[in-house]
Amino acid sequence: MSEAIQHNSQVTMTRHEDFLRTAEALRPSLRSEFHQPTALVEAHADTNTLFGWHAEQISSLEAFYQRELTSGDSVIVDFGSHYVGYLHFLCQSAGSPPDAPAHLQLTFGETLCEVCEPFSEYQGWLSSSWLQQQDLWLDVLPAKVELPRRYCFRYLKIEVKAVSRKFRLRVEQIQVNAVTSATEVCPPVPSRDPQLQAIDNVAVRTLQNCMQEVFEDGPKRDRRLWLGDLRLQALVNDVTFARHDLVRRCLYLFAGHTREDGMVSANIFVQPDVIADDTFLFDYSLFFTDVLYNYLQSSGDIETVRELWPTAKRQIELALSRCDASGMVRDSNDWWVFIDWQESLNKQAAAQGVLIYCVQRAIWLAEQFDPELTTTLCDRLQQLKTAALRELWDQQQGYYVSGTQRQVSWASQIWLVLAEVGSVEQRREIMRNLQKNPPAIAMNTPYLRHHYIAALLQCGMRDKAIAEIKSYWGAMVDYGADTFWEIFDPEHPEFSPYGSRLINSYCHAWSCTPAWFIRQYGL
Numbered sequence: 001m002s003e004a005i006q007h008n009s010q011v012t013m014t015r016h017e018d019f020l021r022t023a024e025a026l027r028p029s030l031r032s033e034f035h036q037p038t039a040l041v042e043a044h045a046d047t048n049t050l051f052g053w054h055a056e057q058i059s060s061l062e063a064f065y066q067r068e069l070t071s072g073d074s075v076i077v078d079f080g081s082h083y084v085g086y087l088h089f090l091c092q093s094a095g096s097p098p099d100a101p102a103h104l105q106l107t108f109g110e111t112l113c114e115v116c117e118p119f120s121e122y123q124g125w126l127s128s129s130w131l132q133q134q135d136l137w138l139d140v141l142p143a144k145v146e147l148p149r150r151y152c153f154r155y156l157k158i159e160v161k162a163v164s165r166k167f168r169l170r171v172e173q174i175q176v177n178a179v180t181s182a183t184e185v186c187p188p189v190p191s192r193d194p195q196l197q198a199i200d201n202v203a204v205r206t207l208q209n210c211m212q213e214v215f216e217d218g219p220k221r222d223r224r225l226w227l228g229d230l231r232l233q234a235l236v237n238d239v240t241f242a243r244h245d246l247v248r249r250c251l252y253l254f255a256g257h258t259r260e261d262g263m264v265s266a267n268i269f270v271q272p273d274v275i276a277d278d279t280f281l282f283d284y285s286l287f288f289t290d291v292l293y294n295y296l297q298s299s300g301d302i303e304t305v306r307e308l309w310p311t312a313k314r315q316i317e318l319a320l321s322r323c324d325a326s327g328m329v330r331d332s333n334d335w336w337v338f339i340d341w342q343e344s345l346n347k348q349a350a351a352q353g354v355l356i357y358c359v360q361r362a363i364w365l366a367e368q369f370d371p372e373l374t375t376t377l378c379d380r381l382q383q384l385k386t387a388a389l390r391e392l393w394d395q396q397q398g399y400y401v402s403g404t405q406r407q408v409s410w411a412s413q414i415w416l417v418l419a420e421v422g423s424v425e426q427r428r429e430i431m432r433n434l435q436k437n438p439p440a441i442a443m444n445t446p447y448l449r450h451h452y453i454a455a456l457l458q459c460g461m462r463d464k465a466i467a468e469i470k471s472y473w474g475a476m477v478d479y480g481a482d483t484f485w486e487i488f489d490p491e492h493p494e495f496s497p498y499g500s501r502l503i504n505s506y507c508h509a510w511s512c513t514p515a516w517f518i519r520q521y522g523l
């Protein structure tokens with residue numbers, strides 16, 4: 001897997017204690033709510049479903065609570081929707097006094113396939129320790145079980161690995177104590193379109209379940225604050241839960257632990273202490289500026305933005321230092337920029353687009369916080385745009401090309417359109433061309449799809465944007481998604497950038513943006 005994240009343990013990092021203190025003071029308290037399962041289900045292999053399984057309801061919860069389980073028994077409990085939280089249940093014995101410990105294995109699935117396909121067969125390149133499973137040995141029965149680990153699931157498989165022949169087990173009072181930092185109320189979706197309403201509903205739940213002590217990318221994996229995900233979550237948060245304080249906290253977390261030269265990391269750990277990861281991505285660092293700019297628009301909090309502007313400015317300076325004398329971002333083969341999970345994608349053109357997009361936001365911020373810098377930034381913006389047109393535009397194909405192989409991809413078009421390179425008519429023509437003559441290097445994640453929809457809307461192609469939201473996110477809803485998935489390629493349901501779909505996240509921050517499109521644009 002050539003795209004596997006590379007780490008560099010040699011980097012020296014700097015802590016900015018004032019910023020970290022501000023972030024700590026903004027740590028949210030979590031709201032919790034108990035939920036019970038809805039039924040017991042049985043999984044059947046089914047090639048007509050996307051992931052190969054369908055659930056059939058086989059018993060009520062009440063009936064299950066009467067059932068006596070013995071070694072080898074296995075059941076799947078369905079919670080009816082996706083939850084993030086702590087599992088509680090009561091385990092009783094039946095028959096003779098329990099003369100041996102009870103060994104249970106619990107497996108948690110955001111989707112049915114995770115509780116049906118054995119984790120032992122997992123061969124992806126991300127650690128298998130992400131797969132959600134827990135063994136329990138209960139020495140004393142009855143036992144009130146409260147799992148200390150947070151899990152993320154709709155389905156819970158309970159397997160009785162071993163009890164003695166003299167007694168059986170009854171499981172009762174199963175509950176999840178679901179947690180989130182999202183507010184209890186969310187404004188209703190204004191759309192009258194039932195399909196968009198359904199999509200919005202799933203999108204809002206996705207965001208809600210990712211909102212914990214930080215905006216997590218996915219509550220199953222990586223359970224972590226990533227800048228690229230934060231940027232999209234903050235947009236959806238603006239039009240739903242409006243927890244601007246959580247966005248503010250996340251901005252201070254990124255600014256609080258940087259590389260020695262000031263570059264912000266691509267992601268942050270917050271336990272046991274704040275630690276910026278040693279992964280640095282060109283686009284993610286640049287997005288600090290965009291998140292800050294949007295935060296100012298939605299919160300009006302001038303003081304925070306004044307304090308964090310130097311961090312944003314530094315990201316722009318560092319990114320500009322990657323450009324050659326002609327104003328082109330230098331390409332390379334290592335994992336330097338994200339854009340999409342797409343192994344064959346050449347990312348130079350898209351990176352140029354991201355840089356232009358973020359320099360524009362930096363100019364808007366500089367006008368207010370650093371007016372003397374504005375002219376220099378405007379000159380650089382012009383230089384970057386001119387270079388993009390001169391070096392990347394291929395008049396004959398009607399597309400931008402990328403890298404020495406002059407590759408044509410969706411990502412390059414989308415990002416250079418979002419960067420507002422070329423005339424308005426030229427940008428519209430590119431978006432139309434993507435329909436007529438789709439590049440082979442496709443979009444692999446809802447993350448890049450988000451940018452595609454944004455580009456359509458920016459070009460005034462509202463109907464097309466709605467149709468695309470419906471066909472892509474609507475398809476996930478039709479496939480039964482309770483929350484939106486990290487990865488979805490309807491043509492290749494097996495696709496995972498990590499080598500197995502068992503480890504994909506099925507409640508993923510970057511997929512929740514239809515709620516922003518629907519609410520912000522009044523779709």
Ligand code: RAM
Nearest residue numbers: 217222226228229338486
């Ligand atoms: C994965 C996660 C995360 C994303 C990074 C680049 O680890 O899915 O959301 O931002 O990749």
